[in-house]
Structure formats: C-alpha cells, structure tokens
Amino acid sequence: MAATSVIGSIDNCSHQSPRQDFALRFNALYAAGGGPPLRLLASAARKRAHVVRGTAQPVPVSVSAQRISDWKAGRNVPSRFEALLPVLLVLVDAARRRGQVSRVELVNLRLWKQLWGQAHASRPRRTTLNVTCPFPGAAPYSRSDRAEFTGRDDAIGHLVRLVGNAAVGKGPERLVALTGAARVGKSSLLQAGLVPVLEARSWTVQTVVFGIDPVRPLAEALGRLESADPLDGGSRLLVIDQFERFFSARMDDDARKVLLTLIERLTAVSVVLISLRSSCLASCSDYPLLGDMAEHRGYLLEAMRSDDLRTVVTEPARRHGIKVEAGLEELLLAAIGRVRGDGARIRSEPGELLILSRALHAMWGQREGVRLTVSGYRKAGGVEGVVHTAATNMWDRFTSPERAIARRVLLALVSVRGDAADTRRRVPHRELARLAGSEPIGVTVLDTLVDEGMIIVGVDDAHLSHDLILTWPPLAEWVDRERPAMLVRLRTAADAAEWLAAQRHPSLLYRGMRLSTAMNYLDSSDPAVLDFLEASSTEESAIGSIETCRNESAEEGSVRTAKTMF
Numbered sequence: 001m002a003a004t005s006v007i008g009s010i011d012n013c014s015h016q017s018p019r020q021d022f023a024l025r026f027n028a029l030y031a032a033g034g035g036p037p038l039r040l041l042a043s044a045a046r047k048r049a050h051v052v053r054g055t056a057q058p059v060p061v062s063v064s065a066q067r068i069s070d071w072k073a074g075r076n077v078p079s080r081f082e083a084l085l086p087v088l089l090v091l092v093d094a095a096r097r098r099g100q101v102s103r104v105e106l107v108n109l110r111l112w113k114q115l116w117g118q119a120h121a122s123r124p125r126r127t128t129l130n131v132t133c134p135f136p137g138a139a140p141y142s143r144s145d146r147a148e149f150t151g152r153d154d155a156i157g158h159l160v161r162l163v164g165n166a167a168v169g170k171g172p173e174r175l176v177a178l179t180g181a182a183r184v185g186k187s188s189l190l191q192a193g194l195v196p197v198l199e200a201r202s203w204t205v206q207t208v209v210f211g212i213d214p215v216r217p218l219a220e221a222l223g224r225l226e227s228a229d230p231l232d233g234g235s236r237l238l239v240i241d242q243f244e245r246f247f248s249a250r251m252d253d254d255a256r257k258v259l260l261t262l263i264e265r266l267t268a269v270s271v272v273l274i275s276l277r278s279s280c281l282a283s284c285s286d287y288p289l290l291g292d293m294a295e296h297r298g299y300l301l302e303a304m305r306s307d308d309l310r311t312v313v314t315e316p317a318r319r320h321g322i323k324v325e326a327g328l329e330e331l332l333l334a335a336i337g338r339v340r341g342d343g344a345r346i347r348s349e350p351g352e353l354l355i356l357s358r359a360l361h362a363m364w365g366q367r368e369g370v371r372l373t374v375s376g377y378r379k380a381g382g383v384e385g386v387v388h389t390a391a392t393n394m395w396d397r398f399t400s401p402e403r404a405i406a407r408r409v410l411l412a413l414v415s416v417r418g419d420a421a422d423t424r425r426r427v428p429h430r431e432l433a434r435l436a437g438s439e440p441i442g443v444t445v446l447d448t449l450v451d452e453g454m455i456i457v458g459v460d461d462a463h464l465s466h467d468l469i470l471t472w473p474p475l476a477e478w479v480d481r482e483r484p485a486m487l488v489r490l491r492t493a494a495d496a497a498e499w500l501a502a503q504r505h506p507s508l509l510y511r512g513m514r515l516s517t518a519m520n521y522l523d524s525s526d527p528a529v530l531d532f533l534e535a536s537s538t539e540e541s542a543i544g545s546i547e548t549c550r551n552e553s554a555e556e557g558s559v560r561t562a563k564t565m566f
Contacts (some may be wrong), residue, residue, distance in 0.1 A: 004286070009181070017122060017517065018119040019123040021119065022071075023071065023072065023073065024073075026072060026096035027107060029107075030091060031093065031095075032094075032095035032098070032106060033098070042067075042087075044066065045063045045090050045164070061086060063083060063086065067339070071286050078116065078120070081116050084116055085109070088109065088506045092107045092109075114563050118246075119451075123209075133164075133361060134148045134319070134320055134322075135316060135360035135361045135364055136148075137358050138354065138357065138361075138453070140185075140187040140188040141193075142192060142521070143192060143195055145191075145192045147319055148316040150308075151219035151309065151312050152308070153167035159194045160197055162299055163176060163198065163237060163271055163273060164478070166297060172264060172267055172289055172292060173297075174267040174270070174272060175289065175297065176195070176274070176297040176298065176299075177274050177275070177293050177294055178273060178274070178301060179277065179278045179298055179301070180301035180302070181278055181279075181303075182350070182453075182457050183450075183456065183465070184301055184302070184303055185304070185353050190239055190275060191207070198390065203235045203237055204235060204236045205237045206224070206237070207238075208237040208238065208240050210241060210244075211245070212250070218263070221266070225238070225270050225388040236271065237270060237272075237273060238266055238272050238273070240272065240273070240274045240275065244279070247283045249443055256287075260287060260289055260290075274290075274293070277457060279458060281294050282459075303350045303353070304348060304352065305348060306333060309333060309352065309505055310333065312353070313356070313372075315333060317517055320369070327374060328374055331470055331543040332356060332359060332383065335384070336352050336356055336383055337466070341552075349456070349465070349466070350455050350456050352466075354465070355451040355465075355466060359388075360372075362380035362386050366443050376382065383492060387466060388468070391469060391474075392472075397467075401441060402441060402444070402448075405435075406443050406449060408435050409445070409446065409455075410449075410464075411478055411479065411482060411486070413427055413463060413464045416468065416479060416486045416487055416490065422479060424463050424467065426461040431526070449505045485521045488521040492518045492522075492533070493528070495510070495532065496529045496531070499535075500528055500531075509535055509540075510540075511536065512540075515536050518536075519533060523545075
C-alpha cells in the first residue's frame with residue numbers, strides 16, 4: 001500500500017478502536033519507511049536494540065518477522081514498548097532518509113508510547129463460539145460426528161459397494177472385512193462414514209466392539225437378529241470392530257471356535273463386516289471362514305492423501321464458522337512430514353491422521369475467538385509438542401515393570417548411525433513379540449503402544465509412527481546411553497547378512513575381541529545373527545584347539561631334543 005494512501009486514512013480513524021488505530025499508524029510508518037521485507041526489518045531491529053537512544057544498556061527484545069506481521073495486521077500489539085521501540089527507530093530513520101515524514105505523529109516516540117499504551121490496555125472484541133470442539137483428538141469419530149468427518153469419500157463408496165454386494169450373497173459370502181494399519185482410521189470410517197450412509201438408505205446397523213469377552217455380545221446380537229423380520233435380512237449389517245483381538249494370546253482355542261460358529265450363524269441373518277488390523281491378515285488363513293473372507297471380500301484402508309488431510313482441517317472449521325489463518329494448513333502438513341521444504345509431497349503414513357487430529361484438538365483451546373491461528377498452534381506446542389505430550393501421558397500411566405518392557409521395545413525400533421541422524425527401524429512381528437514377551441504384561445504394553453499411536457503395526461513388520469517420536473526426550477536419552485551397544489548390534493546384523501550372502505564363507509566370521517564384543521551385546525532373536533555368532537564361536541574354538549595341539553607338539557619336540565643332547 002502506498003504511503004500517501006495509508007497516511008491519508010489516519011485522519012478518518014477516530015471511530016477505530018485503539019488497536020485498530022495502532023495498526024493503521026504502524027502501517028503508515030512502515031509505508032513511509034519504504035515497506036522493507038519483514039525479515040530484514042526484524043534483523044535490523046534486533047541490531048538496533050543494543051543502541052537504543054537515551055540509554056547505554058542493551059534492551060532485551062525478541063523481534064521476529066511474524067511478530068511484525070501480526071502488528072501490521074492488527075492481530076496483536078507488543079506486550080512491552082521496549083520490543084516495539086527498535087522497530088520504530090529503524091522505520092523512522094528510513095522514512096527520514098526517504099523524505100517521507102509528512103506527519104509528525106509518525107516520528108514522535110512520545111506519541112508512539114502513548115498510542116501503544118492505549119492499544120495494549122484495550123482488549124479486542126472476540127466472538128464466542130457456543131460449539132464443542134469439532135476435532136476429536138485421539139478419540140475416533142462417532143455417528144454423531146458425521147458432519148465433521150471428511151476426507152474419506154472414496155473409502156465410504158468402496159465399503160458401500162462391498163456391503164451391498166455381500167447382501168445378495170448367502171451364508172459366509174455375506175462376511176466382509178475392512179483392514180488397515182493401527183490408527184489409520186478404521187473405526188472412524190465405519191461409525192462416522194459408512195453407518196450414517198447405510199442408515200440413510202434404510203439399513204439397520206448394529207456395532208459390537210470385540211472386547212476381552214466377545215462371546216456374550218455376539219450371542220446377544222445373534223438373538224436380536226434371529227428374532228427380527230427375516231424379510232429385511234438383506235438390509236441389516238453387524239459391524240464387529242477391533243477383531244484383531246481374536247488372534248491375541250489371551251484368546252484360547254475353545255473361545256475361537258465358539259466365536260467362529262456365532263459369526264457363521266450371523267451371516268445367515270445379516271451382512272457381517274469385520275474390522276481388523278492388516279497385520280492379522282496372514283493369521284486369517286488358519287481359519288477357512290476368515291481366510292476366504294480376507295482373500296475375496298476385503299477392503300484395505302490406506303493412509304490419507306495430502307489433499308484429504310487438508311480437508312480434516314478446513315471442513316469442520318467451515319461448517320462451524322471457524323476461520324483458519326492463511327498458511328496454517330501448510331504449516332501443519334509440513335510439520336507432520338507430508339510436504340518437504342520445496343513443496344513436494346511424500347508418501348502417506350498411517351499415523352499422520354492421529355497426529356493431525358491431536359494437534360487440532362490442542363489448538364482448539366488456543367483459538368482466538370472464531371479463528372485458528374499460527375500463534376495458537378505455537379502456544380499448543382506445535383506438532384512436536386503434541387507428539388511428545390501424548391508419549392509422556394502414556395509413559396506416566398505405565399508401572400515400573402511396564403516401563404522396562406516399553407523401553408526395550410522402543411529402543412529396538414530405533415536405528416542408530418555413527419555418522420548420521422538416527423532413523424526409525426522396521427522390526428518383524430516375531431521380533432516385536434519377543435521383545436514384549438508372551439506374559440500378559442507384555443501384551444498389555446504392546447497393545448498400549450499401538451493404541452496410543454506410538455507404534456504402527458503393518459502387514460509384515462512394525463515401526464515408530466513418526467520421526468518426531470525419536471526426539472521425545474526420554475527416548476533420545478536412552479538412545480544416547482545405549483548408542484555403543486546399538487551400533488555393535490547393527491554392525492553384527494549387517495555382517496551376518498554379508499556372511500550369508502557369501503555362502504557362509506569362514507573368512508567373514510568374527511574372532512577374538514570382535515566376537516567377544518558382539519557376544520556381550522547380543523540381544524536378538526534374528527536367526528541370521530544367531531547362526532553367524534554360533535559359527536564364529538565354533539570356528540574360534542576350533543582354531544583354539546589347533547593352536548593348543550601345535551603348542552603341545554612343540555613342547556614335546558623340545559623335550560626330545562633336550563634328551564638327545566644329554
């Protein structure tokens with residue numbers, strides 16, 4: 001905006017609030033100073049803070065381009081005049097050099113302090129919202145959240161067709177599956193996406209969450225369905241959510257047989273949709289009823305795309321009249337890792353939706369009236385703060401024995417490098433189960449880590465859900481403490497793989513100190529590592545036996561020589 005147009009509008013600002021007056025006059029001075037880039041202005045102001053007129057003491061200020069932008073937009077005023085003063089001095093000097101000082105109030109620091117005091121004392125009028133938070137955070141969406149649920153139109157369409165096709169089938173053909181990684185949003189898709197659509201088409205839908213004792217609720221659901229009018233059997237759906245617990249070590253074989261019998265009977269009177277983690281798909285093949293379902297009538301829910309994740313921010317806000325500050329969506333997507341610095345998109349990950357939901361829920365408490373702002377995002381701790389808070393809250397609920405197991409599991413999911421940044425490590429399911437242990441406490445810890453979104457369990461392996469978990473202070477401290485041992489284990493695993501690739505060539509086996517070090521730090525059930533170290537130990541023992549025999553033979557020869565001499 002031209003300096004003359006801004007300055008000319010000052011005469012008409014008597015009806016403005018003190019904060020609006022402040023923003024208008026600040027923009028006038030900024031224009032008179034040539035409108036310098038905010039980054040350069042902030043840098044010059046920080047330097048000027050140490051040479052403030054009238055004092056020999058440096059003034060501690062923290063001036064950023066974002067803060068100056070907020071002052072210009074009228075979103076905020078400085079909390080201290082000392083923070084504003086260096087910026088004013090830079091702009092006043094620039095305006096004088098350019099010969100743009102046509103209004104004395106623009107360069108009079110006493111008047112500026114008076115104006116700042118009035119603006120700082122006044123409180124901005126805020127529109128209040130009589131609405132609950134439209135962002136559920138860590139909780140899944142429910143049926144009542146249909147208006148806020150967004151970004152899954154394609155998945156809803158696929159499921160509607162899958163259920164519709166099953167409705168014309170018979171018996172086990174009416175059993176279908178929704179699969180996906182943990183925390184990818186399966187429960188939300190069912191309750192806030194599929195169920196409302198089917199109910200709008202006159203379907204009757206019941207939901208059973210597969211709990212510790214699922215036999216009773218399934219038997220009750222069967223009783224209700226069998227007593228209903230059989231003529232509308234094609235428009236009934238029973239959803240069995242969290243079915244992965246069927247494969248838990250806590251479930252005995254007798255209970256599984258009863259459950260499978262109930263499910264088969266249910267398919268005679270209703271379409272049955274089972275929701276389970278994709279890591280359980282291989283286990284389904286052990287049961288003909290489930291194996292046929294997984295092979296022929298399943299839908300795999302993938303992680304959200306960038307455009308769909310964006311609607312998770314904008315659509316609930318739009319429906320409730322909430323404004324999203326420009327740039328906030330990009331900041332959120334970049335923070336969870338969906339957009340690189342050059343603007344390019346990267347592949348989707350299942351844990352991103354949970355992180356985004358948690359961040360939005362935390363930001364709701366920091367909103368400014370009807371606005372979600374970058375400032376509120378920062379006050380909420382940003383994405384990193386939200387991830388760390390979730391991890392700390394989970395950790396605080398663990399007992400001491402549970403913490404020991406969780407620490408062991410989390411460390412195993414970190415890959416350390418001697419000359420590069422630490423990264424996430426993928427661990428096979430069997431290794432993860434070994435680390436947690438088969439006792440109930442280990443199963444509980446592992447379930448909690450997955451349910452809280454710290455770990456993502458895929459089809460073949462598991463890994464930390466996000467790179468930001470690597471920066472969680474407790475885990476970062478453990479990694480630093482265990483780094484030497486972790487480096488030895490990593491090197492041993494790589495050498496074992498090389499040994500196998502070289503057809504177990506003995507020259508690649510460990511000996512001496514290297515073998516001793518690897519054995520001391522051994523903490524793995526990897527067959528390749530165990531075979532490699534066992535072969536190394538055998539070779540070491542054989543070499544030791546040969547050397548012993550050689551020494552003994554040499555000693556005997558020396559004795560015979562001595563006897564001959566005498």
